[in-house]
Amino acid sequence: MPMVPSNVAPPSAPTTGTQPEGAPQPGLGTSDAAEAGAAPSPRSAWAALRAAPWRYPLTRWPWLCLLYLLTGTVIAPFWLFSALVLGLTGILLTPVGGGLVLLAILALLGLPVAAAERHRLLWIDREPLRPNHLPAPRRGMLAWWSLRLREPATWRELVATLPITTLFWVFELVTLIAVLVGVACLVGVPLLALFGPADAVAFDVPVTESPLRWLGPLLLPVFLVFSAYLVTPVAAIRGRLTRLLYGGAGPDLGAELVELRRSRARLVDGFEVERRRIERDLHDGAQQRLLSVHLSLGMATIALEEENADGEAVRLVRGAQDAAREALAELRAVVRGIHPRVLTDRGLPAAVAELGDRLPIAVTVRIDLPVRPPAFAEVAAYFVVAEALTNVVRHSGASSATVTGGLRGALLVITVTDEGDGGADPTAGTGLQGLVDRAAAVGGRLLLASPIGGPTVLHLEIPCPSSLESSV
Incomplete structure (x- = not known):
């Protein structure tokens, strides 16, 4: 579906005043005019970095990228631990019958993981990553469970859980450690020099002799700016991989096909209802009227013959009756072609x-x-x-x-x-x-x-x- 850019305003009528270009138009508030002429807001952290790289560290996007990576390092071990517990316990309990339930729960573990990943992705990218699942039925938990275990999207999300809880987690953790260690050194060494013991040591160098005790506060703003430029591409790559794992940025093809089939079925049903209405109208309306005309002409022919009317008049009426009979036969054929009554009955x-x-x-x-x-x-x-x-x-x-x-x-x-x-x-x-x-x-x-x-x-x-x- 084509999207209309949000920053495109409808053309305004030309004005005759000498108002400078860019000034608020009459009837339009200053804030509205500024909003109408402003560039559209970036929809992702990477887009914001590319649009204004020098102003980027002063925006909220670096903090959202940092939060995105931080939450990934926190919840990924939880998902991995849950998967291992469910898998091992399910295998051990399978001989006694209870393990199958745990393995079924393990098969659905990708659902909450995918839901959490989609929610987190919105922090750094406002383009929603829609789920690929079919609409849940309203017939109870067993029907929902059966549907989820049968659809391919569930198994794709379960497979995607493995790299998210292992490779991606390490990727995020290394980036966060680099940022946190740098901040800790630039902040910790000066604090240790001011408030720590006189014989404190940092990196095998006495704190009182370390150059970081004075350079730390000066280098901290520079390092924070560098960190903003570091976490953003890392978070962008992480988000892109998430989109690839969960079906890309567009809607799921399977869901589109299901909706296409449903819409096609609705169109077919609508056409069939319309065909039946036309068939009923022709059968009960035009066909009955034409049959009545045919019968009336037949009665008129009989009356004319009994009265010994002119032969030409009888011939004309009889010809009209034959034409009405042919038209009736053709109309019946048309009605059968639209929708045969015997098929319905x-x-x-x-x-x-x-x-x-x-x-x-x-x-x-x-x-x-x-x-x-x-x-x-x-x-x-x-x-x-x-x-x-x-x-x-x-x-x-x-x-x-x-x-x-x-x-x-x-x-x-x-x-x-x-x-x-x-x-x-x-x-x-x-x-x-x-x-x-x-x-x-x-x-x-x-x-x-x-x-x-x-x-x-x-x-x-x-x-x-x-x-x-x-x-x-």
């Missing part, structure tokens, strides 16, 4: 059987469905079969076709076979690409085998797990 096997009866070739239908699939699967399968049989009639030269299908686990499987000439090509404009798109719209797939000389086999698979739930 009796299901997919009956709808396909009726479809086969209307074709000029023999169609054998063997579809065994112990329970009805979801409506979206039925509709998609019906129209794929309808287009496939139309292609058989138009292009294959076959005199018969077979439609078989049923539920195979969580899949609705339909196969259309003909003994025609074969050689079907999706790029030849026979509508096969449209079948592929229709199957993909509901998360299904279409397989085609059509060697030259036949036979042609079109295999459709549509996932519909809700059909299994309804059969339980």
Whole structure:
């Protein structure tokens, strides 16, 4: 989604005064004008360092970087200790049955570690690192636990815990030790010289003779500035590695795909509802009115014949009746093409059987469905079969076709076979690409085998797990 920079203001109308450029405009407060003309605030410590390197030590970013590294050195050993305790105890208790629970808890240890890392990362980088997990169900702890153990993001976060609690921890610790030792030397030696014993020694040199007793206070500001420039790149590298471990700066691809599937399913459902509404309106409205016109013209023809009316008038009325009959037949075909009523009333096997009866070739239908699939699967399968049989009639030269299908686990499987000439090509404009798109719209797939000389086999698979739930 394109973002509009926060510092871009809408163009203002030209003014006729001699007001100097940059002065507050009428109706705009001084602070607002300054904010509107100011550069955007850096969103990370590294960006702040690059934007204003000379002013950087006077900002709060160095302190946030120091806090980021300090908290990492404190909590990493805790996570490592917890992982070792859970792992070893779980392995020891597995023979008696209690260890599996501890090992399951260990598998989920990456979740709190990742949550803490994302929260800490916001201190040095305001760009959120969003979690990669699917939305938690609301059916209890067991369902949540099962979901978390099955999704790949949980195991990625568990694997990421290892470098965070070992290599990264050492990386942070070494940097902090360098900073703390430098500050301790520059501050401690002068304090020891002023308030310590006369024979105090620092670095094998008597404190009273060490040059740090006077240089320490002078070098301390310089060292603090150097420390600000030191902890920032270290924290930035640490944060970048965290982003790489937890899926990068963007949202998780798996979550995007799940949301894409859900939005696509909502669109398919919305289209199907609209198709049914149009079919119902045509069936109950225009079709009934056209049928009434056809009947009225038939009655008018009979009345004219009984009254021995002029033959030309009878011929015209009879022609209008025939035209109304043809229009009614065409409208019924359109209604069936939008959404066949038999599919809603009796299901997919009956709808396909009726479809086969209307074709000029023999169609054998063997579809065994112990329970009805979801409506979206039925509709998609019906129209794929309808287009496939139309292609058989138009292009294959076959005199018969077979439609078989049923539920195979969580899949609705339909196969259309003909003994025609074969050689079907999706790029030849026979509508096969449209079948592929229709199957993909509901998360299904279409397989085609059509060697030259036949036979042609079109295999459709549509996932519909809700059909299994309804059969339980």
